Amino acid sequence: MRQNITNTTSNSYIKPCPFGMEVEPYWARRYDLFSRWDSGIQTDKEGLFSVKPELIAMGIANWVSGQTIIDGFCGIGGITIALARSGHNVIAVDSNKNRLDMAKNNAKIYGVAGHIQFVHADIFDFLKKATSDTIVLDPDWGGPAYRKLKYFRLNDFKPNGRQLLEASLKATGNMVLCVPANFNIEEVLTLSKQFEYKKWKMWNRIICITIKFSNQ
Ligand SMILES: C[S@@+](CC[C@H](N)C(=O)[O-])C[C@H]1O[C@@H](n2cnc3c(N)ncnc32)[C@H](O)[C@@H]1O
Numbered sequence: 035m036r037q038n039i040t041n042t043t044s045n046s047y048i049k050p051c052p053f054g055m056e057v058e059p060y061w062a063r064r065y066d067l068f069s070r071w072d073s074g075i076q077t078d079k080e081g082l083f084s085v086k087p088e089l090i091a092m093g094i095a096n097w098v099s100g101q102t103i104i105d106g107f108c109g110i111g112g113i114t115i116a117l118a119r120s121g122h123n124v125i126a127v128d129s130n131k132n133r134l135d136m137a138k139n140n141a142k143i144y145g146v147a148g149h150i151q152f153v154h155a156d157i158f159d160f161l162k163k164a165t166s167d168t169i170v171l172d173p174d175w176g177g178p179a180y181r182k183l184k185y186f187r188l189n190d191f192k193p194n195g196r197q198l199l200e201a202s203l204k205a206t207g208n209m210v211l212c213v214p215a216n217f218n219i220e221e222v223l224t225l226s227k228q229f230e231y232k233k234w235k236m237w238n239r240i241i242c243i244t245i246k247f248s249n250q
Pocket residue numbers: 084085086091106107108109110111112113114127128129130133155156157158172173174175192193
């Protein structure tokens with residue numbers, strides 16, 4: 035059963051946040067999250083605060099290389115839709131079926147659902163049989179409270195970031211991990227020495243950092 039989904043209408047600009055004051059700042063920026071918000075974008079509370087804003091998602095999508103990309107944590111589709119809009123074929127995975135359905139709805143609004151295969155699965159199960167050039171990983175940071183941590187560590191991701199990277203590195207060496215601004219980058223040195231990273235800024239702050247691991 036779907037709960038707390040918002041399917042917005044053309045007058046939603048003045049609509050109060052339906053998910054509570056805690057996520058009101060994200061709601062206020064919803065047109066930055068999806069410029070086509072009023073065409074019927076669907077989200078739940080977690081989708082609202084965890085989706086990458088459209089501009090940043092497009093930047094990440096253009097920064098990622100590979101024809102077919104696995105988006106291991108699709109959510110309501112921010113990065114998935116951007117990858118498809120940038121010409122990639124996408125395999126979009128999420129363990130939350132409702133959110134995956136919302137991503138499918140949102141992809142239709144951008145006219146790219148035909149380039150995306152939506153898979154309802156736990157990423158660890160999926161990775162055991164994954165065959166793809168590149169995997170994008172945007173695991174949960176534990177909600178807006180992640181900003182209160184001095185350093186965000188691999189163990190703070192949900193699921194555990196260290197286990198996730200180890201499982202992904204077995205499937206492919208080409209991997210992109212999205213981390214928060216307070217992530218301790220030195221931690222990934224223990225897993226791989228071949229990586230580059232990029233900081234993504236918006237609203238006068240760093241929204242996320244992407245770390246690209248390469249097997250070449
Ligand atoms: C940070 S959100 C992804 C946001 C997405 N990149 C976007 O831009 O819209 C993380 C997503 O991972 C999903 N998730 C959590 N644990 C998972 C797992 N073990 N396997 C697959 N998906 C999982 C959650 O349901 C959630 O939708």
